[in-house]
Every structure is written in structure tokens, then in C-alpha cells.
Amino acid sequence: MAPYAGEPGRASVLAFAGKCLLAVVAVGCLAMSLASGFLRSSDAGWQIWELFARIGFALAGAVIALVLFALRRGQLDGHTAAPSTVSFPLPRWIRATKKQAAQRLQDDYKQAVSTFVELLTKPVDHRVRVVETIDLDGRSMRQHVVVEFDLPTGREDPDTFLYVPLLYPRKGELLDGFHLRDAENNSLADLTYEETTRLAAAGLRLLLANARADTDLTADPNWPDEKLQGVENHLLRLLAARGQLEMEAARRQVEEELVPLGLPETAHRQIKKYVVTLCGTYPIVAVVNPALVTGGRVLLKYERAFTPASLSADPDPHDRSANRLTRVLKRWRGLARIGLGVQPSQVGVGVDLALTTASYHLRLNAPESKYVFEQSLVCRHCRRLVREQWNGSDRTDGPTEECRHDDESVPQQCFSDRHYFRLQRRRGQNFVHVYMRGFGRTTVPMEGLGLVVRFKEVPPGSRAQAAVTALVTTALIMVVGYLISQNRVSPESDYPAVALALPAVVASWFGLSAERNALVGGSLLARLSLIVTGTVSIISMMTYLMTAPTSGGPVTPAHHPGWSLLGVTETPWVVLSILSLTNFLYIYYRFALKLVHYRDLLRRQPDRSAHSAD
């Protein structure tokens, strides 16, 4: 039985008990490594033996803990990788579907069915503009898309409704928070799975009939013959299959079904495109009232929620530029973000919708408190910046095997019929605007392009918060250090300890309160600085409690090594002051850098053209 079945058998209960036992042993080992005196004896060397024993316990505890961690992790990984099963409908279900399609079809469905086929086989010609907006406000990502259709001409009957395939979710994917609307924001109906399958069956029959609709042949009362019906049923089973099909295999099977029919070349291509598309997707088909169509154009909208996936601490396999140490550090930076609860400040969005339309706009909106720091249009596979002379290519000898582009140099003057893109110049705004044209018309679609954006906080932001906290801490430590150095602290006074602990409280409160409700995270550096501030503050409080003068006089006699930091002469306080000061100066320096960068962005002159490398 598969592990997802979740049947709590005897074996899994035993395994659970085993793991509990291991955990208890691990905790016991770690406790023993902290204990002392358990090997006390009259032997002279007992302390050495005890030291070895403690090291041994610590190692054993750590190893057991690691094993438990690895097991748990392997289990979690297993949960995410559920197998994708494909199931095909039975032949009798296909027959029933066709029968129902026949019963529902009327003479005036011609327009609806032929428009559906046309929009499905030639999406780019009829989706003249797609405007996509992604909002990163709050905890979730919402996508709004407006699609402008230029419906096929030759619609002689303007009173019949239309079936418009609007979006193409991959099979097996669920749509989250989905709404379909017309231009006036009224809700629109869409077809169910069964209805879509019946429509697909009628469309397939129409395509097969069209392949054969030469004047003198249409009177054939026995069309389609048994062989053609067999092929049709196979194609319908393939396109009605549930789950994610392996597209290359589906494509081959469609080809193998169609070849024996000996159809004309054009019909063969049309049918293949139609069936293969429906193998990969259950299209969302909007039922459109003809009153919505003006001048052959209709505007449809949809919105849905995305679940973003955080990709982190994943070493970049193509990063050969940096040395190993830099790579390890970068990797830890990703882990630190997760560990410290700072959300990623980078967002990657695929621009695949550009392949389905003549003209594509993408706007990515961040909260007002963020500005665009870096924006690049890249190939997701090799992470190279997209260049206008790139062309679609299905060769596998590109930068990576999945890449679908190659560097074909074409003189820049003749790009009027070529693909083209623009990124809005950065001027301190909180959104990215990409415009892409013609990417749907390249001979091979350039799949895998994406937008990568790094946002930063609009100053002052959390870096200023961290800098102020660090400054106050430094001042407090130096004042207390000064008072102690000068022997001016009254014995048994607790006020300095309370004052020294205060920054730790403030820092942890800032750290916890910041960015709770934002998807795009703030500054990792600010969070680290707050942690340093808090730690230094706690250490200085402990130092004070252990070294402060008691009523019996100072714990350690004041000594004067002859050097001082602004009157602080006690070594622990000098060290703490320097640590805190360094923390403050560094975070302030980084804050100032960001301030200057942001000011420079705001000062930029308006400029309509800009490249991604701007």
C-alpha cells in the first residue's frame, strides 16, 4: 500500500514508539553531557574520564538527534511527492458523451462550436491583448487578468451565444478563489467538465468533417466509417483523460492515431493541435452573451489566488562566477531568512501568458512600503537576461537542456514583426511593469521566461529602526560602563540592569511586530542587527549583575590600564561598547547607502524607454 494511505498499522505504531525511545535517549545523552561529578571517585584521573564521557554523551546525543531529524525530513519530503496518476475514461463513457452532445446540439450551435475550435487552435490570433496584474499586498498573491478577444470574422448570426476558452490550467491543478467576469464586472458562467468534454467532442467531429467537406463527398450517408469512429473515440479518450499526461507521449499517440487516416496536411495539423492542447489542459470556457461583443471584440476578466512557494537556500546550480565560500555564505543567507522569519524580498513570476497573445502587459504590485530595487526578465532555466535577438529553439544544446531560446543575431532595425519587450524604468515605484509583444508568434515558443524582482523597504523602514535601537543601546552601555569605571554606581542599585535589559525587549518587539502581515519581506540585515543589539544588551546586563558593586564594596577593584574609551576603562565594558558601536555604525552605514540609492532613483528623469539592465 502506498505511504499516503495513512493506515496506522502495527508496524507504524512500533516505529513511532522506537522514535520516541530514541528521542528520550538523545535528551538523556545531552543532559549527561551537561552534568558533572557522576564519575567522582578516589582515582586521581576521574576528571579526565568524566570529560571524555561527557564529550561522548554529547556526540551520541547529537548523532541520534540528527538521525531523527533526517527521518522526519525524509517523511515530509515524501508527503509532497504524491504520484500523478492518469486515468482514461472507459469507451462506453465516451459513447455516452457523444450521444449527449448530439442530443443537445442545435442548428444554431455552429457559431459557438466553430468559434471554440478556432480560439483553441489559434489562440494568439484572437487574443489581441492580455493585461495581467499580480498583487502582493497582504498575505496572499492575487492575479487579475483581462483578455481582449478579437473574435473570428464571418459571424453571420450575431444573436447566438459564444463559447470562449479563456484560460488553460494544466490538468490536475485546482483553481483557487476563481472568478470570471465580463467588462462590466458582472459574473459570467463557465462550462463544467462534462459540458466542456461534450463541446470538445462536437469540435473534434467538426474538424474531422471539415477535413472531408469537399462538395461532392458530403452526401456520404455512411460517414464516418467504423475506422474513423474508432480513431475519434481514441482521441476523445485521450483528451478526456484525468490527471497530468506526459505531453510528449500524448503528442506521439495523437500522431500515431491520425497518420493512418491519411488526412490532408492542413487538417492533420489542425486536429493534432486541437487534441494535444486538450490533452494538456481543461480549458475554462466562458459562456458569452452576444450583447457583450462590440465590433468583433469582447473583453473578459478573471481573477484567482496563487499559493506562492518559497524557494530558499537552494544552491544555484549554474553559479560558477562566485567561489565556493561566497556560495556557501549566500546559501546561509537564504536559510537565515527562513530561520529568522524574514519573508523573501525577491519574487519570481513566469511570463508564460505572453506566449498566448499578441500583446502582453504584466504589472506586479508590491505594498506601498516597498520599492523596486532590481528587475530582470530572465530565462528561468539558465537565468540569463532575456535579449531581444533571442529566438525560440527546440534544440537541446542551449545553455541548459530545458532552455528554449538561442542567440540568433538579427539586425536591430528589422524588429517590427519580431518579438520585443520593455520594462518600466525604476524610479522608486512599488510596482514592475513589463510589456512584451510578439512572443506568441515565434516559430518555437520561448517557454520558461520569467520576471525576477527584488524589493526593498522605502526608507526609513526597518534598517532605521535597527539603527536607532543600536544607537540607544550603545549609549546605555557606555554610560553604565562609564559610571562603573568611575565607581559612581551606588551599591545594590538595580536601575542600570533594568535600563540595560530594555533594548533587548525593544529589539525583540520590533523583530516580532515587523512585517507580520506582508508577503514581501523586509531587511534581513535589520533583523540581524536587532538580534546583535538584543544579545549585547543581555550580555551587558549580566555583566553588570556579576560585576556591579555590592554593599561590601566593588567585586573587582577598579584598575586603570591607562587607556579608555570615552572614560570607560573597565575591559568588559570597553569590549561591549566597541561591539555595540560597531553594530550601530555598520547598520547606519547600510541605512545611509539605501537612502542615497532611493534618493537617486527618485531624481531620475522621466524616460519612456528602458532595458532590463537599466
Added chain:
Amino acid sequence: MTESEKSPASRPDRIVINDAIWVVARQDYVDLEPAVKESLFDDPQRLERAWDLTLRSLKREADDPEVAVCPPVGPADEHFAEEPDEFVNRYTQLREEVSRKPETQTVKWVRFSAHVAHVMSWLTGRA
């Protein structure tokens, strides 16, 4: 962080993502078939004939008694039972042919780690 604050003039031709990043997972189908140029609307008369043929042939088949005995459509999943037949076998065979790819270094590492995890789970009696 430091290299991105340098002047933009020294920008490389590719980006390095090693920090955390939100990925908006697009679950949309991307059609990799080349575009077709032919349209049903190229020839209205032909489309008219094709539609007649479509409607006529489908209606005739629906009247066919052999098809009419087909049971009514119940809950959808009932009709999706996996049944070994020639059609399904062919797809499965094609899928296996297609998904056979040379092993990369990463795949080897994943395989090795899976092996280690398996040995460990055997040792602790989880398997």
C-alpha cells in the same frame, strides 16, 4: 546584498538567485505546438457543409440502438476506472519511452540520498 548595491554598469548577463525567493507557481498549460495557420473560417461554404455533416452524423449515431443501450452517466469517477486495454497500454509504453533520460549528477545524488534514507529507516525499523 553588497554586489547589488554596486553601480548598475557592472551588471552581468545573468542573475544569480541564492537568496530566498517567492515563486509564483503558474499552473497554466503552455502550448509548445507550433501555431497553425489554417482556420475554419477561411471558407464559409466549406464550414457550412462541415457543420451539416457534423450535425447529421452525430444525430444519426445517437439514434443508433447499439449506442442507445449505453447506461446513463452516473458519478463521473465510476467511468474513469483504470482498465488495462490496448489504448492505455500504448500510452503507458510511450510515456516510459519518453521519460527515459540520461542521469545527471543531481539525479545521482538524489538517488544516493534516497538510498541512505532507506538504509536508515531500515535500521530504525520504520520501513
